[in-house]
Amino acid sequence: MLQVACVAGARPNFMKIAPILRALRADRHFAPPLFVHTGQHYDYSMSEVFLRDLGLPPPDALFEVGSESHAVQTAKVMAATEQLLNRYPVDWVVVVGDVNSTLGAALTAAKRGVPVAHVEAGLRSGDLGMPEEINRIATDHFSHLLLLSSADAGENLVQEGIDQGRQRLVGNVMIDSLLRVLPTARAARTWERFGLERKGYLVMTAHRPENVDNRLRLRRLAEIMELAVARLPLVMPLHPRTRTRLEGAGMLENLQHLAGLHLTEPMGYVDFLGLLEGSAGALTDSGGLQEETTYLGIPCLTLRDNTERPITATIGTNTLTGLDPDAVLDVLQRVLEGKYKQGGIPPLWDGDTAKRIAAALVEFSA
C-alpha cells in the first residue's frame, strides 16, 4: 500500500487537499494518507474554519511555520519536511497550488528522492514579479508527476521542456470541494447577514502584494471600491494583509463610512461560497475565485494585468480589467445591463478530479 503525505499550508490549499485526502482514504491502493499542515496560515479565519467547513481531520503533522519573510518561511517548511520524511517512510509527497509551503515541501522531498506530485501544475502568469510564479516554475521542474487542471497548462510545461509523459490532465480539484459544499453554502444565505437581496450585490477580495503593498495601487483599489459601490452594494471580506495596509495608509476609516460597502473579517469556506453564489458579480485579484466564478457562471472582474488561469477568460466568465477604473466601469455596466458574456465550464471540472489524482498516483507507482 502506498503512503502519501499531502501538504497544505495556506488558505487556498485546503479546498484542494481535502478531496485528495478523501479519495486516497477510499482507495485500497493507499495506506491512510498523512495530512501535513505547514502552519503558513494560522488564524482561525484563515485556517481552522476551513478545516471545519471542508471536513478535514486534524493534521497528522503541524509545522507552525507562521508568517515570515519568503526565505525564512520556505526554509522552515523545508526543515520541517525533512524531519517528517525522517520519521515516516513516504512513497509520494503531494503538493497543491503555488504558495511557499508548496515549494518548500516539494524541494525537500525531491532532494530526498521522494517522488513529488504537483496538483495544479503548469499554470503560468508570465509575471516573475509574483512570488507564486517562481513557486510554480520551480515546483513543476522537480516534480515527478504533473497533474493538470486544464490542457493549456500542459502546453506551458511542454514549452519549458517538461516531458508530456509525466503529465496527466485530471481537471480542477477545487471544483470537487465546491460541489460538495455548495448545498450547505446555498442554505447559509450569507447575504441576509448584510441585509442584502440575492443577486443584488457584488463581492470583492484583494490581497496580492502587488496590489495592496503599493500605496498608489492601493488608492486605485479604493477608487474601484467607490465606483462599484455607487452602482451596487459591495461585500468585501478583508485579508489580514489588506486590512493592515489600508490601516497603515489611513484609508480604512473613510472606506468604513462608504454607504453600501460592507467590510468584514475573512470568511470561512461555506459562508464565502454562499456569498459568492448569491452575488451578481465578483471583483478580485485571487486565483481561486477566477475558477469558482467560472464554475458558478458568475461574472468575474480580475483586478490584475495577467492571469495564470487564462481558461477562465477564454471559456469562463472572467475578464481581466487590471486596476483600471474605466475598464472596471465598462465591464460592470455590461454586467448590470445583463449584457455580459455567459461563459462555459472547462472540461473535467466535474467533481471527480481527486479520484483521477489517486488513479494517476497508482499508475505512476507501478
Ligand code: UD1
Ligand atoms: C499567501 C500566498 C498567496 C495566497 C494567499 C492566500 C505565498 C507566497 N503567498 O499570501 O499565494 O494567495 O496566501 O491568502 O505563499 N496573516 C495573518 N493570519 C494568518 C496568515 C497571515 O494575520 O493566518 C498576516 C501575516 O501576518 C501577514 C499577512 O497576513 O502580515 C500575509 O500573510 P503571508 O502568509 O505572508 O502571505 P499571504 O498574503 O497570505
